[in-house]
Amino acid sequence: MSEGLSTRVIHHGESFAGDTGTVMPPIFPTSTFAHGNAGGFDYTRSGNPNFRILDSVLASVEGCAHATVFASGVSAITAVVSQLKQGDLVLCEENLYGCTVRLFEQVFAKFGLKTAWVDFTQPAALEQIQAQTPAMVWLESPTNPLLKVIDLEAVCAITQPLGIPVVVDNTFATALVQRPLDLGATLSLTSTTKYINGHSDALGGAVCTNDHEWHQKMVFSQKALGLQPSPFDCWLITRGIKTLPLRLKQQMANAAALADQLADHAKVNWVRYPHRSDHPQHQVATRQMRAGGAIVTVSFNACQEQTYALCKQLRWFTMAESLGGIESLICHPATMTHAAVSAEVKAKLGIDDGLVRFSVGCEDLADLQADLEQALELLA
Ligand SMILES: Cc1ncc(COP(=O)(O)O)c(C=O)c1O
Known part of the structure; x- marks a missing residue:
C-alpha cells in the first residue's frame, strides 16, 4: 500500500546528500556541474538537485507523473502560454487572477495570441468550447477573489474528445483539496508561493501533468526562457510543504x-x-x-x-x-x-x-x- 500524504510530504524526494546522513536536504547553490555527473546535471537554469527534490514531492502530492518548478506562479503561467503560437485562441474564465489577465492582454496579445473571456459557471461556456474549438482552455477554481467554483469534470468532458488542453490554476485549493488532473485537466498549475510554501518567505510556481509531451515542453520553457527558481527558494518550499x-x-x-x-x-x-x-x-x-x-x-x-x-x-x-x-x-x-x-x-x-x-x-x-x-x- 502506498504511504499516506502526510508521510509523503515529509519523506518524499531524494536528498542527494551522499553519505552524510543529513535529515534535511542540503542547498545546492551552484550555477554549474562537472560534465558527466551521475545525476545528469549540467547548468542550474536547466536543472538542480533542489528543483528535482521539489518536483518529486509536488508530483507525489498531486498524484501525477511529472512536476516542473518555476521561479513564481507567473513564471509557470508564462511557461505554459509560451507553448502557444500566433493566432491561437485561449478560452479563459473571466474571473482569472489579475496578473494572468495582464499577461494575456498586455504581453501575449502582442505576439498574436487571442483570448476570449467566459463565465465558466454558465452552461453557455461549454457550448462556446464546441463552437470555437480553442487551442487551450484556461481555468481557475475557486477563483480570486469571488471563489466561483467551476465544474472541472464537465469542462474536461467536452475538451477531451476535441483534444483541447485544459489548464487549471489550482493555487487556491491545492492538491490536498482538489485534483484537477484526476478530473480530466491536462495541466494543474500552482503558485507555490501561497499554501505550498505557506510561510510568505519565498516565491515559486509549478506545473503538474501526466502528459509526457507537456512535461518536455515545461522543462524546455524552464531552460529556454530562464524561468527557473533559485535553489534556495526550492529548499524553502520543500521545507514548507512538509507541514502543508x-x-x-x-x-x-x-x-x-x-x-x-x-x-x-x-x-x-x-x-x-x-x-x-x-x-x-x-x-x-x-x-x-x-x-x-x-x-x-x-x-x-x-x-x-x-x-x-x-x-x-x-x-x-x-x-x-x-x-x-x-x-x-x-x-x-x-x-x-x-x-x-x-x-x-x-x-x-x-x-x-x-x-x-x-x-x-x-x-x-x-x-x-x-x-x-x-x-x-x-x-x-
Ligand atoms: C490564483 C493565482 N495564480 C497565480 C498567482 C501568481 O503567483 P506568483 O505571485 O507566485 O507569481 C497568484 C498570486 O497571487 C494567484 O493568486
Whole structure:
C-alpha cells in the first residue's frame, strides 16, 4: 500500500546528500556541474538537485507523473502560454487572477495570441468550447477573489474528445483539496508561493501533468526562457510543504468557522465559502473539493472608506496582497488587487467597494473571532 500524504510530504524526494546522513536536504547553490555527473546535471537554469527534490514531492502530492518548478506562479503561467503560437485562441474564465489577465492582454496579445473571456459557471461556456474549438482552455477554481467554483469534470468532458488542453490554476485549493488532473485537466498549475510554501518567505510556481509531451515542453520553457527558481527558494518550499496538511487543516477549520460568524452579521450582504450551503456552486464544490479551503470572501453593506477602515482595524489580519501563509491576511480588492481595473469591469465581475477577501491563517480561532467582532463594531 502506498504511504499516506502526510508521510509523503515529509519523506518524499531524494536528498542527494551522499553519505552524510543529513535529515534535511542540503542547498545546492551552484550555477554549474562537472560534465558527466551521475545525476545528469549540467547548468542550474536547466536543472538542480533542489528543483528535482521539489518536483518529486509536488508530483507525489498531486498524484501525477511529472512536476516542473518555476521561479513564481507567473513564471509557470508564462511557461505554459509560451507553448502557444500566433493566432491561437485561449478560452479563459473571466474571473482569472489579475496578473494572468495582464499577461494575456498586455504581453501575449502582442505576439498574436487571442483570448476570449467566459463565465465558466454558465452552461453557455461549454457550448462556446464546441463552437470555437480553442487551442487551450484556461481555468481557475475557486477563483480570486469571488471563489466561483467551476465544474472541472464537465469542462474536461467536452475538451477531451476535441483534444483541447485544459489548464487549471489550482493555487487556491491545492492538491490536498482538489485534483484537477484526476478530473480530466491536462495541466494543474500552482503558485507555490501561497499554501505550498505557506510561510510568505519565498516565491515559486509549478506545473503538474501526466502528459509526457507537456512535461518536455515545461522543462524546455524552464531552460529556454530562464524561468527557473533559485535553489534556495526550492529548499524553502520543500521545507514548507512538509507541514502543508497540518497547516491547511487548521486554516480550513478556522475559515469555515469565520465564514459562519460573518454570515450571521447584520452588515454582511453575503459570504462566499465553497463548502457553505449558500455558495452558488455548492453542489459542484462538495463534489470536486474535499474541503472548503481557507479563503473566505465577504460583501459588506458598507462604502469604500468604511470597508477600508474595517480592514485596518483588524489586529491579526494584516492588510496585504498575498494568501495562503500561516498568518491571516485581509485584502480589499477595490483599493488593492483590482484598483487598476475599470469600474465597468469590476461591476461586471461583482467586485464592489464592500468586498473583502480573508486568507485565514493558523492562529487560535478565538483570537480571530474576537478580532473580527471588535472590527465589525465600526459598521454598527
Ligand atoms: C490564483 C493565482 N495564480 C497565480 C498567482 C501568481 O503567483 P506568483 O505571485 O507566485 O507569481 C497568484 C498570486 O497571487 C494567484 O493568486
